[in-house]
Amino acid sequence: MLTGLEDAGIIALWAVALVRAPQGIRSREQRPLWFAIVMIALAMSTHLDPVTAVLARMVPSAHWIDLTTHLFSIVDGAAVLWFILQAARRRRRTALVSGAAVAVMVVLVFLDVAAAPHARNQIAPSPDVPSVPDAYWWIFFAFHLTADTTCGLVCWRHSRRGSVPPSLRYGLRLFGTGILLASLLWVLKLAYLGTRSPVFAPLFSPLTGAEALFIAAGVALPFLIQMRALLRYHTSHRGLAPLWRDLVAAAPDVVLSPGNRLRAATVPIQLRLYRRVIEIRDAMIVLRSYVTQATADQVRRHVTDHAIPEHLADAHITACWLTAALHSRDTGQIPEAQTLNLAGDGAHDLTEEISYLLRIAAAYRSPVVHNYRASLSGRHH
Incomplete structure (x- = not known):
């Protein structure tokens, strides 16, 4: 042996x-x-x-x-x-x-x-x-x-x-x-x-x-x-990609370092992930101007009606109002200054912030948000 x-x-x-x-x-x-x-x-x-x-x-x-x-x-x-x-x-x-x-x-x-x-x-x-x-x-x-x-x-x-x-x-x-x-x-x-x-x-x-x-x-x-940490960074970076792409397409000014993919690939993954977190947060601040109090109330009712678990409810609410904001922007609604704290208070550290945004990104691709997106399209037509 x-x-x-x-x-x-x-x-x-x-x-x-x-x-x-x-x-x-x-x-x-x-x-x-x-x-x-x-x-x-x-x-x-x-x-x-x-x-x-x-x-x-x-x-x-x-x-x-x-x-x-x-x-x-x-x-x-x-x-x-x-x-x-x-x-x-x-x-x-x-x-x-x-x-x-x-x-x-x-x-x-x-x-x-x-x-x-x-x-x-x-x-x-x-x-x-x-x-x-x-x-x-x-x-x-x-x-x-x-x-x-x-x-x-x-x-x-x-x-x-x-x-x-x-x-x-x-x-x-x-x-x-x-x-x-x-x-x-x-x-x-x-x-x-x-x-x-x-x-x-x-x-x-x-x-x-x-x-x-x-x-x-x-x-x-x-x-x-x-x-293992590098793999986790890569996984988080990819997990945030769909949400990030939609948000920066609507708010391109939040992108910190625009450039070609080859140049971006040379940047350490930790820095790329940190930039992606900042850009998502900045885009959320920009897009909240397209959300009214009535829309915010409607989003909460939609999530409540689908009986989302309590620990995921906030992420689904955020994903829904982001979907509503993107829809309002695409349909030509004029942004308005408002005091709603839709973007949340933020996390205590980067790890917690990444976890929070990953929950939002997962909710953004969920059937609950997909149904909400479909209802907005039907309502518009």
Whole structure:
């Protein structure tokens, strides 16, 4: 069941790295995170059999592959710790991280070169098998354990601050959990180093997979929430389109930025939606001058007669008087100044305003308003 967990986790990491690549490369703030994810994915990938097989054809000695992988892993651990400290505004310690990483790499190379000739840099099952000394592994594992534990604890501590947005808070916790799983992995490897017990080895791969999945989820969560928000903006923008088209056709002066569609498509969707909300509201203010008190009373009776649910009644009333105003304008009625507050008091924030206008837009296409529109046409003829 857990045999493919490591592969799944590494694939998830690469997927997140590829999806975040455009933003990670362009944004100075996002670049360290993206670089750290790529480094983690690369370090984990070098342990996979297909990658090892490719490297074996490129490098004459497996020993050099192992040493390079370990040195690369130190860079990976330092990169992640550097990013976390930067994000937590602890920049003074980044020089210490870089210095420690370079020192550990130098020591590992020295221990490797000073050791007796050996085919692989692996923990020897017995003293009779030539390999690097145990000091090599103690230093290697201790560096990772210290770096990863620090990263995980900083992530969790930072996520508890009240100023952190919910998406980032949960993302940090997922990311921190993944890093702390890596710490558990190093503890198990230290236990294996001290005992050489075969009990620990089968746990390494699934734990690595779980670590990768949690890290990928932590990095992807804010991005997915952002994508969900963009999708919601697009959906709202399209939902308001039929109402908006009819209103701005009757009151073209309310359009804030007339232009071709290609130019409009380059404007961020949040700004386009905000403009559409303003233009609808401005058009409602213009069109209310075509509505008399008698029409307003008639609209209320029409909606009441159709037994519209209470929470939708106001939206249907607004859609009906807008329909009446458009009809009056089209038939040449002269607008008159009036004090009716037909446009409503407005919402407390943009999200609430969008929801309110979407209810009006839905009512505008409803059978109740369609019947009212038909009655106006019949009355006119």
